[in-house]
Amino acid sequence: MKSDDPDITWVEEPKLGLTGRMYLPLLVQGLTTTARHLISPKVTVSFPEERPQIGNPLIYRGVHRLNKDAEGRVKCVACFLCATACPAHCIDIIAAESPWPDREKYPESFVIDELRCIFCGMCEEACPVDAVELTSLMDLTGRSREEMIFDKEKLLSVYDMTKDAEPMKSIALGGTV
Amino acid sequence: MPSVIVDGKEIEISPTDRLNGIEIARRAGVEIPHYCWHPGLSVVASCRMCLCETGTRNPETGAITMMPKLVPACQTPAKDNTVFVTDSEKIRQARAYVEEALLIDHPIDCPICDKAGECLLQDYYFLHGQKERRADLRPFTSRKRPMGDTVTLFVDRCVMCTRCVRFTREITGTSELMVANRGSHEEIDVLPGFPLDNKLSGNVVDICPVGALGDRDFLYSQRVWFMKRHAGVCTGCSTGCSVHVEENQDHVYRLKPRENPFINQWWMCDEGRYGYHHLHAEHRLVGAKHRNAQGVLANVEWNEMRPELDAALRKAGRLAAVLSPHLTVEEAYLLAKYVRSIDANAVLALGPVPVDGEDERFPNGFTIHAEKCPNRRGVEAVLKHFAGSVTTFDDFVASIAGGDVKAAWVSGGYKTDWNTAETAAAFAGLDVLVVQDMFSSPLMEQATHQLPGAGFAERDGSYVNFQDRLQSVRWAIRPPAGAWVDGQIFWQLLGKPGLFNSRAVLSDVAAEILFFEAAGAEVPETGVDLRAKLLAETGTK
Numbered sequence: 001m002k003s004d005d006p007d008i009t010w011v012e013e014p015k016l017g018l019t020g021r022m023y024l025p026l027l028v029q030g031l032t033t034t035a036r037h038l039i040s041p042k043v044t045v046s047f048p049e050e051r052p053q054i055g056n057p058l059i060y061r062g063v064h065r066l067n068k069d070a071e072g073r074v075k076c077v078a079c080f081l082c083a084t085a086c087p088a089h090c091i092d093i094i095a096a097e098s099p100w101p102d103r104e105k106y107p108e109s110f111v112i113d114e115l116r117c118i119f120c121g122m123c124e125e126a127c128p129v130d131a132v133e134l135t136s137l138m139d140l141t142g143r144s145r146e147e148m149i150f151d152k153e154k155l156l157s158v159y160d161m162t163k164d165a166e167p168m169k170s171i172a173l174g175g176t177v
Numbered sequence: 178m179p180s181v182i183v184d185g186k187e188i189e190i191s192p193t194d195r196l197n198g199i200e201i202a203r204r205a206g207v208e209i210p211h212y213c214w215h216p217g218l219s220v221v222a223s224c225r226m227c228l229c230e231t232g233t234r235n236p237e238t239g240a241i242t243m244m245p246k247l248v249p250a251c252q253t254p255a256k257d258n259t260v261f262v263t264d265s266e267k268i269r270q271a272r273a274y275v276e277e278a279l280l281i282d283h284p285i286d287c288p289i290c291d292k293a294g295e296c297l298l299q300d301y302y303f304l305h306g307q308k309e310r311r312a313d314l315r316p317f318t319s320r321k322r323p324m325g326d327t328v329t330l331f332v333d334r335c336v337m338c339t340r341c342v343r344f345t346r347e348i349t350g351t352s353e354l355m356v357a358n359r360g361s362h363e364e365i366d367v368l369p370g371f372p373l374d375n376k377l378s379g380n381v382v383d384i385c386p387v388g389a390l391g392d393r394d395f396l397y398s399q400r401v402w403f404m405k406r407h408a409g410v411c412t413g414c415s416t417g418c419s420v421h422v423e424e425n426q427d428h429v430y431r432l433k434p435r436e437n438p439f440i441n442q443w444w445m446c447d448e449g450r451y452g453y454h455h456l457h458a459e460h461r462l463v464g465a466k467h468r469n470a471q472g473v474l475a476n477v478e479w480n481e482m483r484p485e486l487d488a489a490l491r492k493a494g495r496l497a498a499v500l501s502p503h504l505t506v507e508e509a510y511l512l513a514k515y516v517r518s519i520d521a522n523a524v525l526a527l528g529p530v531p532v533d534g535e536d537e538r539f540p541n542g543f544t545i546h547a548e549k550c551p552n553r554r555g556v557e558a559v560l561k562h563f564a565g566s567v568t569t570f571d572d573f574v575a576s577i578a579g580g581d582v583k584a585a586w587v588s589g590g591y592k593t594d595w596n597t598a599e600t601a602a603a604f605a606g607l608d609v610l611v612v613q614d615m616f617s618s619p620l621m622e623q624a625t626h627q628l629p630g631a632g633f634a635e636r637d638g639s640y641v642n643f644q645d646r647l648q649s650v651r652w653a654i655r656p657p658a659g660a661w662v663d664g665q666i667f668w669q670l671l672g673k674p675g676l677f678n679s680r681a682v683l684s685d686v687a688a689e690i691l692f693f694e695a696a697g698a699e700v701p702e703t704g705v706d707l708r709a710k711l712l713a714e715t716g717t718k
Contacts, residue, residue: 079288080400095397104318105289105397128288 057136065158075131082123090116179257198250213338214251292388325373335389407653412551413449417642422653463659493584501528502550503590505638511667526573555641589614629660648704
């Protein structure tokens with residue numbers, strides 16, 4: 001963009017008046033704000049002793065989980081749409097023919113690299129069977145990189161851990177399943 | 178000049194052209210949607226997707242008379258003065274209805290269907306379908322059953338174009354597939370006890386416009402949009418079918434035939450199609466090795482081995498090289514040139530030429546050759562240029578034991594065991610034995626220098642098939658760490674800088690060897706006939 005572009009509107013900096021140049025009124029103004037926050041109720045929490053309040057767990061984007069169907073089998077059909085949508089390329093799936101007669105394809109291995117993940121929620125968005133979901137678990141820690149690469153069993157266990165507190169989102173959000 | 182009018186555009190055709198509406202529209206740059214028509218098969222005009230408006234122009238007055246009804250473009254010959262209209266409200270409506278009818282009973286299982294991404298039903302729905310579906314949308318999965326060892330049929334995904342049925346009747350002549358039942362109960366099927374087991378069976382998966390026929394080898398392994406396709410040549414036999422190598426992250430997932438009217442048309446055999454697994458075999462050799470002072474094999478970096486190997490060969494003085502028929506023309510030329518640069522009288526021989534059974538010819542002319550290597554003729558031409566005649570591997574082995582050869586370079590690249598302990602024993606007296614191969618073998622065990630070689634999808638270069646047609650291809654995947662493309666090794670040994678440039682080598686070969694003269698110019702994707710130029714030249718003499 002050039003400086004003579006007609007779309008540019010040039011604005012002059014307003015001249016400071018006497019009060020402005022005196023600088024004291026603004027100092028008082030700033031200190032008032034500081035003082036007000038000193039006595040007003042606290043909004044920060046002392047993590048991790050104290051847990052933060054999560055507004056709406058249904059739209060929070062924390063650790064992933066792999067949902068199970070009514071029979072306790074992994075819901076995922078290994079369509080790779082999450083891996084396709086993933087902008088961070090953190091999902092790795094190996095598909096195989098399913099061992100169940102009513103299902104065709106299932107993930108033999110389903111791995112999410114939680115360190116690579118940017119928690120954008122695109123995988124959840126892309127999933128046609130609502131199998132992969134982001135929970136409201138937000139304090140994700142591990143002692144090694146390997147520990148942070150979540151395999152199918154671990155992702156399914158996240159579901160077992162969170163299913164009571166957070167039912168599958170699709171029903172609550174008016175989804176298909 | 179006869180001419181056809183497509184959407185108001187005048188397209189000239191030659192009097193010998195025998196085109197239908199779809200083909201002439203392609204020349205005009207218009208793609209008419211179609212399911213059942215395939216250029217290699219007979220016309221049935223059953224899918225009704227290619228319906229368009231046709232008419233004729235009166236050659237005297239120029240007046241155009243149109244037919245009142247829509248007709249299938251695949252069945253309408255493009256003759257002089259024929260008029261085609263490929264896009265009108267009436268046609269759009271007809272296409273949308275066809276799509277709607279096909280999709281009423283089509284399972285909504287695109288996410289788990291292997292065809293998704295290259296499915297005509299999907300593509301045409303977006304291009305020609307209605308905005309809204311009027312039938313119920315109930316997700317259901319497809320019934321499936323095996324058609325043979327290689328192909329699975331997903332019954333409900335089928336659109337009954339019968340391409341596969343016609344393929345087994347017209348191309349292979351085996352007629353395994355048929356249409357069972359009638360009306361909306363129509364299904365593709367085989368008779369009990371007569372599975373789809375011909376040697377071209379994999380092609381029915383390629384010609385299936387939807388996901389009804391699945392290739393068991395590829396099924397569930399990869400989504401098609403992740404793969405990149407590279408033009409390649411099948412190295413399974415001396416037919417040298419043009420193929421697409423489809424890979425993702427240096428792993429080949431499938432081979433598909435690439436249309437080439439001069440060689441394989443639209444087809445390839447199952448042996449070639451599934452003959453890529455050795456590229457990713459567990460027991461493939463990686464890492465160069467050489468014998469140290471104690472005669473024990475030790476790992477060594479190629480960069481360190483190169484000067485040492487070069488010095489050892491120069492010290493030996495009297496050299497021999499075995500040029501495998503799996504080498505490309507460029508690689509064979511560079512290897513011959515390298516050994517001849519050290520020893521001007523180096524013995525050059527052709528590697529063993531694997532022959533399995535007899536040539537197998539199908540009714541449409543497609544032939545699976547018994548000679549299971551891609552480039553015997555190309556390597557022979559190189560040998561004739563350097564050595565005057567072709568020494569076979571057996572003759573070479575017989576001569577080597579009592580001969581004065583001190584060092585030999587043996588190139589491999591074979592999929593299966595190609596040498597025995599007896600063969601290897603003949604090489605026992607050599608000072609230096611360099612073996613360049615993908616897999617371990619008795620000869621490899623005995624080598625003083627082991628060089629892991631490349632597979633077909635990793636090579637750059639040209640192959641000459643049974644009819645002297647030369648095809649040039651680029652690499653599709655990189656070799657595993659610790660293996661090197663043969664051409665790159667020869668390139669470096671000859672002291673050339675940078676990366677192996679097969680095109681530059683081919684230009685040198687074409688300038689130097691008369692047989693390859695036609696390859697001097699750009700080689701088209703379908704290859705170049707080396708005989709054409711030779712015939713023309715002998716004709717003028």
